[in-house]
Amino acid sequence: xxxxxxxxLKEVVAKITKxxxxxxxxxxxxxxxxxxxxxxxxxxxIVMESDERASKRRIKVSRLFWDRQMPMDFxxxxxxxxxxxLAMGDPFVKKIIEKGKILYExxxx
Numbered sequence: 001x002x003x004x005x006x007x008x009l010k011e012v013v014a015k016i017t018k019x020x021x022x023x024x025x026x027x028x029x030x031x032x033x034x035x036x037x038x039x040x041x042x043x044x045x046i047v048m049e050s051d052e053r054a055s056k057r058r059i060k061v062s063r064l065f066w067d068r069q070m071p072m073d074f075x076x077x078x079x080x081x082x083x084x085x086l087a088m089g090d091p092f093v094k095k096i097i098e099k100g101k102i103l104y105e106x107x108x109x
Contacts, residue, residue: 005031008070012044013104015064022048023079026100033099041071044103045096047082054081 013025029043030036050057057076065072077085077093085093 008042009103012042012065012072016044016046016061017104019064020046020048020061021106022046022104023106024102025104026096027103028096028100029073032101039071041073043073044075045100046074046076047079048076050076050078 009027016022016025024045024047026032026045026047027043028045030040031042044061046057046061048057052060054076058074061074061076062072075096082093082097086097
């Protein structure tokens with residue numbers, strides 16, 4: 001990964017962890033799988049506990065980056081939603097879990 005991307009990812013992860021207390025943040029898509037193009041966006045899969053609907057969770061994350069310079073897309077799921085999706089054989093979630101790059105994982109005491 002280019003150093004500018006690494007710096008951007010570090011800043012993004014720091015902001016999300018500071019404000020939202022996620023369990024896990026995973027980079028997926030073209031930047032994770034090694035094929036980013038000129039128009040590629042930063043795809044992040046965020047796992048966090050929440051009672052809010054998925055759309056509200058996504059908006060909450062997006063608002064942290066209202067001034068972003070790089071296009072970003074966020075998928076925000078609860079741990080139980082991730083488990084359900086994996087049990088259903090959801091290929092989208094399965095690929096993220098298997099091939100995505102873990103940027104942050106909360107330590108369990």
